[in-house]
Amino acid sequence: MRILDQVGENIGIALDAIRASKMRAGLTILGVVIGVSSVMSMATIVNGIQSQIVTTIEQAGPTVFYVFKAYSGTPVNPDALPAWMRIRPDLQVREAERIAELPEIAYAGMWAVIQGRLEYGDVRTQPNRIYGADDHFSEIIGGELVLGRWFSRAELVSGANVVVIPEDLAREMFGRRNPLGETIKVGGRPAQVIGLFQAASNIFQPPGAETSAIIPFRMADQQFTLDKANAVFIAVKGRKTVAVVDAQEAVMVTLREMRRLRPADKNNFDFVTQDQILQIFNRLTGAFFLLMVSLSSVGLLVGGIGVMAIMMVSVTSRTREIGVRKALGATRRDIMLQFLFEAATLTGIGGLIGVVTGLAVGRGAALLLDVEAPTPVGITLIAVGVSISIGLVFGLIPARRAARLDPVEALRYE
Numbered sequence: 001m002r003i004l005d006q007v008g009e010n011i012g013i014a015l016d017a018i019r020a021s022k023m024r025a026g027l028t029i030l031g032v033v034i035g036v037s038s039v040m041s042m043a044t045i046v047n048g049i050q051s052q053i054v055t056t057i058e059q060a061g062p063t064v065f066y067v068f069k070a071y072s073g074t075p076v077n078p079d080a081l082p083a084w085m086r087i088r089p090d091l092q093v094r095e096a097e098r099i100a101e102l103p104e105i106a107y108a109g110m111w112a113v114i115q116g117r118l119e120y121g122d123v124r125t126q127p128n129r130i131y132g133a134d135d136h137f138s139e140i141i142g143g144e145l146v147l148g149r150w151f152s153r154a155e156l157v158s159g160a161n162v163v164v165i166p167e168d169l170a171r172e173m174f175g176r177r178n179p180l181g182e183t184i185k186v187g188g189r190p191a192q193v194i195g196l197f198q199a200a201s202n203i204f205q206p207p208g209a210e211t212s213a214i215i216p217f218r219m220a221d222q223q224f225t226l227d228k229a230n231a232v233f234i235a236v237k238g239r240k241t242v243a244v245v246d247a248q249e250a251v252m253v254t255l256r257e258m259r260r261l262r263p264a265d266k267n268n269f270d271f272v273t274q275d276q277i278l279q280i281f282n283r284l285t286g287a288f289f290l291l292m293v294s295l296s297s298v299g300l301l302v303g304g305i306g307v308m309a310i311m312m313v314s315v316t317s318r319t320r321e322i323g324v325r326k327a328l329g330a331t332r333r334d335i336m337l338q339f340l341f342e343a344a345t346l347t348g349i350g351g352l353i354g355v356v357t358g359l360a361v362g363r364g365a366a367l368l369l370d371v372e373a374p375t376p377v378g379i380t381l382i383a384v385g386v387s388i389s390i391g392l393v394f395g396l397i398p399a400r401r402a403a404r405l406d407p408v409e410a411l412r413y414e
Helices: 001-021 023-058 093-100 137-141 153-158 166-175 217-223 244-258 272-319 320-328 332-371 377-394 394-404 407-411
Strands: 066-069 106-117 118-120 128-133 146-147 162-166 184-186 188-197 211-217 230-236 270-273
Touching: 001 332, 023 230, 023 272, 023 332, 023 407, 093 230, 106 137, 106 217, 106 244, 118 166, 118 377, 128 217, 137 230, 153 217, 153 320, 162 166, 162 184, 166 188, 188 211, 188 217, 211 217, 217 377, 230 244, 244 270, 272 332, 272 394, 320 332, 332 394
Parallel strands: 128 211, 162 188
Antiparallel strands: 066 230, 066 270, 106 128, 106 230, 118 184, 146 188, 162 211, 184 188
16 A cells, blocks of 8 residues: 555656646657657558458468469569579469369369550550459459359350459449440450459559459460469369368379379479468568667657656756655655656656557558558557656656755755
């Protein structure tokens, strides 16, 4: 009870001191608010980004993976492939068909990605991503068909000039008119619009990486020059009852048999799983968060130095008060705790205001980016704790100076 009384008394003294010097206290608190709010806004945004990544990947399902001729973390020039990639055979449609027959596999299909514009009359979109795929597109990528239909079996086999386009692009190109049955140019090739697609929300696509159209793979293969190293792959979805590692094992065995690889030979193809994609995004967002926290920490450091400077001034201006308290029996420990609590109260108030401000800014940014941004509870508690710790650390020197004042000299101070 005595300890609680001391804490309550010191907090009361600290609040009285803050009220007595509102301008000085306000400037001190402002430095802490800026640092903490920067950290909190970054934490909220990054938390929302990570949540969006997980949601986007979960839409396709954890059993989806991809087979590439060669997977590289960075794009490679198709006209100057490294030797290890050049000697690998291209993926074949028959390989995708054979994989689709495996009991562990629910779906497998040959896909391709190209860049191109959509054109209709005088309207031309920016160059974006065009998928050569099939009617399982939404099952693998996410999103949904909102109008019309997907490709028929005959259209897929023949490579018919048909296209499914995103709903937002349809509005941009056709306005209020029904686009179904209209002929547009896809990468310069005519194609009839048969469906409208609403893509899964994904803010992480850079310009030129949005899906602008889905056409049959055979149309893409027959009418476009495909980058077999980077842009042609087999999309695979394992059965729900089969672990993704077991599905990959079955696909690996099948491809090795079809390519007549000996036991000692390495695979001449690569797998890319949803976990790998998630790890890449986590590394990117982790590095971004670390950078922003480092920059924000400078603000906290400046705030801490401001606390030390203000507390030094406070000790000097209240020397006579310290002398009176010592004359009435206050110990060095009591005086030291008084000023430590005052510093911690200043930074604690700044921390709380900074948390609220940072969360508000982060939520506002998340709304602009159209992502869900759950409150980072752990970071919130850490931010408040760090702000109070800054007060204790940077308030230690002024507190020790106040505690060491000679009571007689302090009482004589004018």
